[in-house]
Amino acid sequence: MSFENDLKLLLSTQNILIYILSSEEERLEYNMNLMIQQNIKKSIYCWNFIDGYYNNPNYLNRALRNPLQAIEFIEQLNFPTSTIFFLKDFHAFINDISIIRKIKNVSRFLKQANSSIVISASEIQIPGLLKDFVTVLEFPLPNDDEINIELHRLFNIMNISSSFYSEYFYDLILAYRGFSIDQIRISIAKLLSSNSSIDNLIKNILNEKQQLVNQTDILEFYPVDDSFEDVGGLILLKDWLNKRSKAFSKQAQDYGLIAPKGVLLVGVQGTGKSLIAKAISGQWKLPLLKLDMGKIFAGIVGKSEERMRHMIKTAEQSFPCILWIDEIDKCFTRLNNYMDSGTTSRVLGTLLTWLAEKDKPIFVIATANQVLSLPSELLRKGRFDEIFFLDLPNLEEREKIFKIHLMKFRPLSWLNYDIKFLSKLTDQFSGAEIEQAIIEAMYNAFYEKREFSTQDIINVIDNFIPLAFTDQVNISAIQNWAISGKIRMAS
Structure with a gap:
C-alpha cells in the first residue's frame, strides 16, 4: 500500500494523532494539500513554531512561538468540517507534560469531529504516555515518477534542450534515487552551471550520493574500478x-x-x-x-x-x-x-x-x-x-592469478617470469597469498637495489606456510557440503 493510501485510511478512521517521519516538510505539505483537494473533504490548518498558524487568514500567527497554545487552539475551534492540524517539528515539544495532557484532553473533540493532528518530524520521539494515541508513518523519498516530473520542470525552467538529456534521462532518474526533491534541485543547479557533459553529470551525482551514504556512518559507498x-x-x-x-x-x-x-x-x-x-x-x-x-x-x-x-x-x-x-x-x-x-x-x-x-x-x-x-x-x-x-585455486587458475598480478606490477615485462613453474609451486595457496608472495619478492629485490625475478618469488614461496595448512577442518567441511550439493562450486 502506498503512503497516500495509508494516510487516507488513517484520516478516515479516527486516528487522532498521526506521526509522519520525514525531513521534506515542503513536499509533505504539498502532497497533503493535493490529496485533500482531490480525495478528502477536510480542511487543513498548518502550524510551525516561528509563524504559528499560517495558512488561514482568519487565524494568522495564532499560537506564535507557543506549542501549548497550538493544541489549545484545537480545543477552542468550533469544527465546521473534519479538520487536519498539521504541526511541523512538534516532536521537539511533545515530551512536555502539559502538552501531553492537553493532547489527551482534546482527543475527544478530535474523535467527535473525525479530525486529526498530523505531526511531521525528522526523528521519532514519542513519549510513553502517548504511545496508545500515536500511529507512525514514514514519508518515502521521491519515486521515479516524481523525479521524472521534477527533472522535466527544472530543465524547462533552465531552457535546457531535451536533446541534451533525452537519451540519458532514465539514467538520470536512477542516479537521483535516494535524493530528496530539494537535494535534486540543488544538485541540478550546481552541476548544470558547470556546463558538464551528461556523462560527467551522472558521475557527479553519484559522487554526491556517495557523500549522503557515507554520512550514515554505517554504510560506505565503495568506489570500484574492478571487473x-x-x-x-x-x-x-x-x-x-x-x-x-x-x-x-x-x-x-x-x-x-x-x-x-x-x-x-x-x-x-x-x-x-x-x-x-x-x-x-x-x-x-x-x-x-x-x-x-x-x-x-x-x-x-x-x-x-x-x-x-x-x-x-x-x-x-x-x-x-x-x-x-x-x-x-x-x-x-x-x-x-x-x-x-x-x-x-x-x-x-x-x-x-x-x-x-x-x-x-x-x-x-x-x-x-x-x-x-x-x-x-x-x-x-x-x-x-x-x-x-570459493575453493583454493587449481593450477590453471593460479596461472591466471599470477598473470593478473604480474601484469599489474610489471605491465611491460611480465612475460619474463616463469608463470607455469610458479603456479606448480603454489599448490594450496590462495589468490591473496600468491599476490603477497610477489609483493614480498619485490621488497627483497628492492632492498638489494635490483629488479625482482622468478627466483625471488620462488625463495618466498619456499618459506611460506599457506593458511590452508592450518584451516583444514573448515575447508574440508565446506568441500563436503559442496560435494553433497548443499552449496555450489564457484569454479
Missing part, C-alpha cells in the same frame, strides 16, 4: 553472474524479470570473495554499498536493531545497488546468539526478514570464512539465490 578480468578463475560463479548482469535494466523490468536477491560466498580467506564483490559492482555498473557490521552493534539496548533498520532504509533509497556484507560470520554466529541477551538474534531476524521479503532491486553479497558457525536460518534457500564455495 571480472581482475578475478582469476571462478568460472562457474562468473558465468552465473554474467547471466544476471542486465537484470536491473529497464529492459529486464519490461520483460517481467524478477531481480536477483544475492549470493552468499563462502570459503577460506584470500580466495577472492571481497574481490568478486567489487568486480560485480564494476561489471554491472551499479553502486556498491559496504556494510560495516561492527557499527550495527551499539552499546545501547535497542540501538542495534534501529541501526539495522536505518541501514536497510538507506540501501533501499539507493536502489538499484549492490550491498556488500563482508565477513558476516564474525557477527552472526551461534555463540553470539547466546551471549548478548538476544541482541544478535533480533538484528539477525530483521536482516533475514528483509532478505526474504525485499522488493527493491538490491543485490546482496555476503561473504563468510567460517560458514559452519553461521546460523542455519541464514543458509536457508530464499535468503540468497545461491551459496557459492
Whole structure:
C-alpha cells in the first residue's frame, strides 16, 4: 500500500494523532494539500513554531512561538468540517507534560469531529504516555515518477534542450534515487552551471550520493574500478553472474524479470570473495554499498536493531545497488546468539526478514570464512539465490592469478617470469597469498637495489606456510557440503 493510501485510511478512521517521519516538510505539505483537494473533504490548518498558524487568514500567527497554545487552539475551534492540524517539528515539544495532557484532553473533540493532528518530524520521539494515541508513518523519498516530473520542470525552467538529456534521462532518474526533491534541485543547479557533459553529470551525482551514504556512518559507498578480468578463475560463479548482469535494466523490468536477491560466498580467506564483490559492482555498473557490521552493534539496548533498520532504509533509497556484507560470520554466529541477551538474534531476524521479503532491486553479497558457525536460518534457500564455495585455486587458475598480478606490477615485462613453474609451486595457496608472495619478492629485490625475478618469488614461496595448512577442518567441511550439493562450486 502506498503512503497516500495509508494516510487516507488513517484520516478516515479516527486516528487522532498521526506521526509522519520525514525531513521534506515542503513536499509533505504539498502532497497533503493535493490529496485533500482531490480525495478528502477536510480542511487543513498548518502550524510551525516561528509563524504559528499560517495558512488561514482568519487565524494568522495564532499560537506564535507557543506549542501549548497550538493544541489549545484545537480545543477552542468550533469544527465546521473534519479538520487536519498539521504541526511541523512538534516532536521537539511533545515530551512536555502539559502538552501531553492537553493532547489527551482534546482527543475527544478530535474523535467527535473525525479530525486529526498530523505531526511531521525528522526523528521519532514519542513519549510513553502517548504511545496508545500515536500511529507512525514514514514519508518515502521521491519515486521515479516524481523525479521524472521534477527533472522535466527544472530543465524547462533552465531552457535546457531535451536533446541534451533525452537519451540519458532514465539514467538520470536512477542516479537521483535516494535524493530528496530539494537535494535534486540543488544538485541540478550546481552541476548544470558547470556546463558538464551528461556523462560527467551522472558521475557527479553519484559522487554526491556517495557523500549522503557515507554520512550514515554505517554504510560506505565503495568506489570500484574492478571487473571480472581482475578475478582469476571462478568460472562457474562468473558465468552465473554474467547471466544476471542486465537484470536491473529497464529492459529486464519490461520483460517481467524478477531481480536477483544475492549470493552468499563462502570459503577460506584470500580466495577472492571481497574481490568478486567489487568486480560485480564494476561489471554491472551499479553502486556498491559496504556494510560495516561492527557499527550495527551499539552499546545501547535497542540501538542495534534501529541501526539495522536505518541501514536497510538507506540501501533501499539507493536502489538499484549492490550491498556488500563482508565477513558476516564474525557477527552472526551461534555463540553470539547466546551471549548478548538476544541482541544478535533480533538484528539477525530483521536482516533475514528483509532478505526474504525485499522488493527493491538490491543485490546482496555476503561473504563468510567460517560458514559452519553461521546460523542455519541464514543458509536457508530464499535468503540468497545461491551459496557459492570459493575453493583454493587449481593450477590453471593460479596461472591466471599470477598473470593478473604480474601484469599489474610489471605491465611491460611480465612475460619474463616463469608463470607455469610458479603456479606448480603454489599448490594450496590462495589468490591473496600468491599476490603477497610477489609483493614480498619485490621488497627483497628492492632492498638489494635490483629488479625482482622468478627466483625471488620462488625463495618466498619456499618459506611460506599457506593458511590452508592450518584451516583444514573448515575447508574440508565446506568441500563436503559442496560435494553433497548443499552449496555450489564457484569454479
